[in-house]
Structure formats: structure tokens, C-alpha cells
Amino acid sequence: MKINTTDPAAHPEQILYTRCTIDLSNGQQTIEEVPCRNLEDVLGGFGRSFQDLAQRQIANAYCDENPLIVNTGLLTGSTAMTGMRTYFSSYSPIKGSLKGLPAAMWSAGSGKFGAKFKWTGLDELIFENRSSQPVYVVISESETGPHIELKPAEHLIGLSTHDKMMELQKEYDNAHFATIGQAGENWENVTMGAVALSTENQLKSGEDKCRFAGRGGMGNIMGYKNIVALVAQSEDKIKSVTAEVKKVNLNVIKGGGAARLQPINRGGGGGTWAAYDVLQAFHAVPVNNFRPQGNDIPEKLFRETVEKDYFIESQACYRCGITCHNNISEKNADGGRGEFLAKFDYEPLNLLGTNIGIHEAGQAARLIQLSDNYGMDAISLGVTISYVLSYNERHSDQPILNGAQFGDYEKIRQLIIQAGEGKLPEVGCGSMRLSQQTGETDYAYHVKGLEIAAYQPESNPGYAWAIAGGHMSMGTYGLLTREGKTDIDSWVKGITVDKLHIVGFDMIGLCKFFDINNGIGTQMVVDCLRSEFGFVVEGQLIRDAVRRAFLLGLALEFRQGYEKSEFCLPAEVHKNPNGQIELPNITSEQFFAQLEKRVWEIFDPELEGLVD
Amino acid sequence: MAIMITVKLVGVFRIDRFKEQRYPFPSGSRATDVIEALKLSRRLLGIILINGVHASEEDQLENGDILTLMPLIEGG
Numbered sequence: 001m002k003i004n005t006t007d008p009a010a011h012p013e014q015i016l017y018t019r020c021t022i023d024l025s026n027g028q029q030t031i032e033e034v035p036c037r038n039l040e041d042v043l044g045g046f047g048r049s050f051q052d053l054a055q056r057q058i059a060n061a062y063c064d065e066n067p068l069i070v071n072t073g074l075l076t077g078s079t080a081m082t083g084m085r086t087y088f089s090s091y092s093p094i095k096g097s098l099k100g101l102p103a104a105m106w107s108a109g110s111g112k113f114g115a116k117f118k119w120t121g122l123d124e125l126i127f128e129n130r131s132s133q134p135v136y137v138v139i140s141e142s143e144t145g146p147h148i149e150l151k152p153a154e155h156l157i158g159l160s161t162h163d164k165m166m167e168l169q170k171e172y173d174n175a176h177f178a179t180i181g182q183a184g185e186n187w188e189n190v191t192m193g194a195v196a197l198s199t200e201n202q203l204k205s206g207e208d209k210c211r212f213a214g215r216g217g218m219g220n221i222m223g224y225k226n227i228v229a230l231v232a233q234s235e236d237k238i239k240s241v242t243a244e245v246k247k248v249n250l251n252v253i254k255g256g257g258a259a260r261l262q263p264i265n266r267g268g269g270g271g272t273w274a275a276y277d278v279l280q281a282f283h284a285v286p287v288n289n290f291r292p293q294g295n296d297i298p299e300k301l302f303r304e305t306v307e308k309d310y311f312i313e314s315q316a317c318y319r320c321g322i323t324c325h326n327n328i329s330e331k332n333a334d335g336g337r338g339e340f341l342a343k344f345d346y347e348p349l350n351l352l353g354t355n356i357g358i359h360e361a362g363q364a365a366r367l368i369q370l371s372d373n374y375g376m377d378a379i380s381l382g383v384t385i386s387y388v389l390s391y392n393e394r395h396s397d398q399p400i401l402n403g404a405q406f407g408d409y410e411k412i413r414q415l416i417i418q419a420g421e422g423k424l425p426e427v428g429c430g431s432m433r434l435s436q437q438t439g440e441t442d443y444a445y446h447v448k449g450l451e452i453a454a455y456q457p458e459s460n461p462g463y464a465w466a467i468a469g470g471h472m473s474m475g476t477y478g479l480l481t482r483e484g485k486t487d488i489d490s491w492v493k494g495i496t497v498d499k500l501h502i503v504g505f506d507m508i509g510l511c512k513f514f515d516i517n518n519g520i521g522t523q524m525v526v527d528c529l530r531s532e533f534g535f536v537v538e539g540q541l542i543r544d545a546v547r548r549a550f551l552l553g554l555a556l557e558f559r560q561g562y563e564k565s566e567f568c569l570p571a572e573v574h575k576n577p578n579g580q581i582e583l584p585n586i587t588s589e590q591f592f593a594q595l596e597k598r599v600w601e602i603f604d605p606e607l608e609g610l611v612d
Numbered sequence: 613m614a615i616m617i618t619v620k621l622v623g624v625f626r627i628d629r630f631k632e633q634r635y636p637f638p639s640g641s642r643a644t645d646v647i648e649a650l651k652l653s654r655r656l657l658g659i660i661l662i663n664g665v666h667a668s669e670e671d672q673l674e675n676g677d678i679l680t681l682m683p684l685i686e687g688g
Contacts, residue, residue, distance in 0.1 A: 275686070
């Protein structure tokens with residue numbers, strides 16, 4: 001970026017980002033210094049990409065006019081802790097309105113690719129049209145600025161996400177990679193393809209420890225465009241950490257909201273896996289397609305149970321002190337670490353474990369690994385499979401697909417393999433489409449076409465207003481469980497004021513665990529921006545920009561054909577309330593109707609005129 | 613005069629402690645007194661329930677109450 005002002009809110013046009021647009025149909029590329037239109041552009045991520053997507057009228061995600069926008073955030077590659085994010089934005093092949101129009105979508109991931117991308121000198125890469133042959137794209141630094149090259153990729157076709165990276169690593173040193181798996185390649189029959197992002201640990205160990213931009217089928221947009229990988233090759237360009245940023249980083253680790261994500265042996269809560277224990281106390285861990293049974297079956301995947309038989313290591317992203325994820329490996333006879341299996345985060349563990357009736361950690365880990373290797377979004381995959389299993393439980397005389405039942409590891413494994421290889425569009429294209437085919441939509445656990453995360457919808461009516469996935473674009477998932485809020489006023493305020501700010505992290509380049517409860521309009525972020533760029537900007541102006549970006553996302557949903565009636569929870573929640581969940585009922589039809597009315601009273605006037 | 617409280621611990625709070633135990637506490641005790649007595653990390657403490665209802669550290673306990681103490685959850 002070229003920065004010619006200290007006031008990014010008042011003079012965004014004096015900040016220029018470097019954008020390369022590639023026409024894949026002929027290889028032509030244009031590199032431009034683009035003046036920012038507003039603070040959202042300066043912050044980056046979906047704050048910028050959604051403004052560009054809003055300028056396109058797209059009726060089918062798989063069309064040449066639908067761009068794929070790859071960008072970073074302002075603090076990606078900076079000294080601010082967690083500044084590793086890469087964003088992929090496009091009209092989604094999986095999230096769409098009942099009118100059949102695709103929703104604008106972004107997906108974010110860590111790993112080191114984003115920082116390397118930024119260090120090449122590029123801020124944004126837009127792919128137009130599609131290539132006639134499979135290609136990979138090399139982004140490298142040169143004396144004259146970023147250099148972008150398309151290369152033939154036939155030799156990478158059919159390889160997993162991880163294997164593509166291992167292959168590319170032989171050719172490119174000092175580089176990081178973003179790849180799709182077979183699921184991304186088979187875009188015609190899969191719409192939940194993820195983009196995998198390489199990590200330092202992965203490239204050094206050779207073990208499949210990617211991170212993922214999983215949501216919304218961005219891997220399939222890459223696949224449609226015939227791009228199978230991106231390579232970002234650059235020297236590391238981390239500046240020395242200033243006292244100001246050092247103080248912020250220490251606060252992130254010790255004083256901020258991330259403390260509970262630290263490893264247990266450092267006095268932390270043990271990562272997102274710890275949600276199992278807490279939610280189980282309310283019998284709110286999803287079981288068998290989001291129907292908790294009021295028993296102790298989720299405890300089989302508690303950490304204390306799993307660590308008896310498996311080797312667990314807490315590990316961190318590059319230069320991050322939060323150390324939030326737990327890698328699971330086989331345990332050798334001497335108690336040492338055996339073969340690496342998978343990373344246990346709460347969402348994939350639950351949705352490819354307890355919620356499909358798999359209660360053995362090794363089996364759950366193998367399913368997560370399969371999902372990762374084929375390059376599928378573990379949330380969409382797990383929830384679509386749990387729908388299949390639920391259907392088969394209800395129709396034992398006439399089951400669908402291979403007749404898999406809850407807990408049937410081998411048959412579930414086959415479903416994942418077939419879906420990943422593009423041979424099972426019933427699973428590969430998500431629960432909304434499958435449930436429309438079966439005619440039984442009530443227990444398909446998606447909202448607006450995108451499968452929900454592993455928080456019971458009974459605990460989170462805010463899912464309905466999430467703009468890019470249930471829990472990471474609307475932070476209300478803990479409002480009942482964590483904060484005990486049961487009144488309409490708290491929920492209206494949560495949805496329309498406080499909890500939408502979670503999306504700010506998908507603009508600026510930071511992970512949500514930087515300060516998940518407070519968003520990016522904080523003194524910590526203000527201090528980082530002053531130290532890194534000399535910016536003087538008030539936190540409130542950042543909050544205003546995040547709100548505008550969120551509202552644009554909502555407005556785009558309406559532009560793409562969503563009716564207000566589609567801002568809803570899975571119907572089973574209302575029609576067949578689950579009395580086993582030990583939380584106050586805040587999802588009765590009456591409560592939800594009142595919430596809808598109040599929320600739209602606030603949002604409606606702000607949405608007017610935002611898009612054509 | 614003492615009151616009997618059933619304390620339930622969740623997640624990492626159970627490590628080197630217990631899952632559920634009955635304790636005598638002085639009359640007038642609050643949730644915070646139990647938290648201090650058990651030396652629970654306030655950095656990790658996220659959810660307090662008294663008889664299954666969300667409560668705060670300052671809430672007073674009554675004889676026979678069930679106090680549940682949990683770490684905070686975060687998305688993943």
C-alpha cells in the first residue's frame with residue numbers, strides 16, 4: 001500500500017492499494033495503484049471486496065462474470081499478533097436464496113500464505129473469467145513490484161490440498177501456498193470446496209497441518225476458474241516490533257479474550273475444544289443432527305477422555321502466542337507421539353464426530369483429515385452428512401445414498417470420499433439442496449443455504465442475521481449460553497449493535513481471537529495502526545466502517561433475492577422443541593417473531609439505497 | 613451458621629479438583645467466596661450458574677444451592 005496521509009478515515013483516497021486483475025481467458029493482467037474509496041477499502045478484506053461484488057449482477061456463481069477476489073487486511077503480515085489472514089470473496093455456489101441467486105460471500109483463513117502474499121507487494125488479486133486449462137498462479141516480488149505468472153497445473157490435478165503444497169514446495173522455496181483439493185476441482189458436483197492455506201509447521205514437518213478458508217465454496221470458485229493453487233513467494237518482511245505493538249500483543253496473549261484459548265499447561269482453557277465441556281453442562285452439544293439427548297454421550301470426545309488414548313499437542317500459527325489449536329496424533333506404546341491425524345477444533349470435531357454419531361476420537365480425526373485433504377468445508381460437510389443420517393433414521397425402510405446410519409463410520413467415510421471426489425452431489429452440494437430434493441427441509445440445519453456451526457440454533461436466533469456463516473459473522477452464539485441473556489432487548493442489541501462487529505476481523509487481517517468480544521474498534525487496534533502506519537484514527541470511526549460493511553452484506557442478500565422469511569432458523573427448532581436442552585427457550589415462534597420485528601425496524605432504514 | 617452448597621466444576625476447573633462436591637460455607641457466602649476458596653482462575657472463569665440460572669460472583673448463596681462454575685467458551 002502507498003500511504004500519503006495519517007488520517008485514513010478523512011482521506012482514504014490518499015491511500016492506494018496494489019491490485020492485480022487477471023483475465024484468465026487470455027492471461028492479460030493489469031496492475032494498478034487504486035485509491036481507497038473509504039475506510040472499508042483501507043481496512044481491506046470483505047470490507048473492500050463486497051463493494052466490488054456489489055457492482056456485479058450475478059445470477060449463477062459458476063459464470064465468467066463472477067470474479068474471485070483474493071485479498072488481505074491492513075494488518076496482515078504486520079507485527080500485530082494474529083495478522084495472518086487471507087480472504088477469498090465471490091458469489092457463492094453453496095449459499096444462495098430460494099430464488100436461486102448466489103449470495104455474496106467471503107471466507108477467511110490463517111496460515112502464512114496471507115503474509116507472504118502481502119510481502120510480495122500485492123494487496124489484492126482479482127481473477128476474471130476462467131482459464132481453459134488448469135493453472136496455478138505464482139505471485140512473487142521483484143524490483144519493480146509484484147510479479148504474477150500463470151503456470152500449467154496438469155501435474156497437480158487430482159492431488160489433495162496437502163499433496164499439492166508438497167509438490168509445489170519442491171519447486172518454490174521461501175513460498176507459501178493456497179490450494180484446492182479434489183473437491184474444489186470437481187466444482188460441478190461439489191459446492192462446499194475449501195481453500196487450504198499452508199503453515200510453517202506443515203511445510204517443515206511434511207504433515208497435513210493446513211489452515212482453511214472453508215466457508216461458502218470459495219475452493220469451487222477457484223476450481224471453476226481452473227486455478228488449482230496460488231503460490232506467494234517472498235522474503236519474510238516482519239518489521240521489528242515496537243513497544244506499542246508489543247504491549248498490545250502481550251495483552252492479546254495474557255490480558256485479552258484469548259487467555260482461555262491458551263494451552264492448559266499454560267493456565268489456559270485448552271483451545272476451542274473446551275467448548276465441549278461447557279456446552280455439555282447445558283446438554284447443548286449437537287448430537288445426531290442437532291438433537292441433544294440429555295445424556296452424557298458427548299463426554300466421549302472430552303479432552304480428558306481422548307488424551308488417554310491419543311497424543312495431544314497444543315500448537316500455534318506462525319508468530320502467534322495464542323496457541324489455540326490442538327493437534328491429535330496416535331500415541332505410541334511408550335506414550336510418545338505417533339502418526340499425526342488431525343487438528344481438533346470444536347466445529348469439525350463436533351460436526352464430524354458427535355453430531356454424526358461418531359464418538360471415538362480416532363475415527364472423528366480420520367474423518368476430519370479426509371475432509372481437509374479433499375478440501376471441503378468441515379461444517380457444511382458434517383451438517384449435510386448429519387442430514388443424510390437423520391433422513392435415514394426416519395426412513396429406515398427406504399434410506400438414501402448408501403443407507404448410512406448415525407455412528408456408521410465406514411459408510412460415513414465412504415460418503416465423504418465420494419463427495420470429495422465429486423461423485424456424490426447429494427452431499428457435495430449441501431443440505432439445502434439435498435433437503436429440497438427429499439422434500440424434508442425442516443431438519444436441514446442451514447440458514448440461508450449455509451450450514452450452521454456447532455452451536456445449537458436453540459441457543460442462537462442470531463444465526464438468521466449472519467452474513468457469511470453462522471457463528472463467525474454474527475457473534476451472538478454465546479449470548480444465551482455464556483451471558484444468560486433471554487430478553488428481547490438484549491438480543492436486539494446483540495444482533496444490531498454489538499455482535500455484528502465480529503466481522504471487522506474479516507476486514508483488517510486479524511484473527512477473531514485477537515479480541516473476539518470487542519471487535520476491531522478498540523484501543524488495541526488503534527495503537528497497532530498508529531505504530532504500523534502512523535495512522536491517527538478513532539476506534540469509533542473503525543466501528544462505523546465495520547457496521548457499514550456488515551450492512552452492505554445484508555443489503556446484498558436482499559439484492560440476491562432473499563426474502564425476510566429466509567432469515568430464519570431450521571424449522572425443527574420451532575416445530576419440535578428439544579426439551580433436553582437445559583437452557584431457557586428463546587426460539588419459540590413468538591419470541592422469534594418479536595425479534596424479527598425489532599431487528600428489521602433498526603436495520604431497514606439503514607439498508608435503503610445501499611445497493612442498486 | 614453453615615450452609616451446604618453443592619459445587620459443580622466444568623472443564624479445566626476439574627483438573628486436580630473434582631467434578632461435584634458438597635461443601636459447608638458460612639451463611640451469607642457469595643459465589644465469589646467459593647471461587648476464592650477453590651482458587652479458580654478468574655481469567656478463565658466465564659459462566660456461573662446458581663441452580664441452573666446464570667448468576668454473578670456477587671450473588672448470595674442459600675442453603676442447598678447448586679453452584680456451577682465454568683470456563684468461558686469461544687467459537688472455533
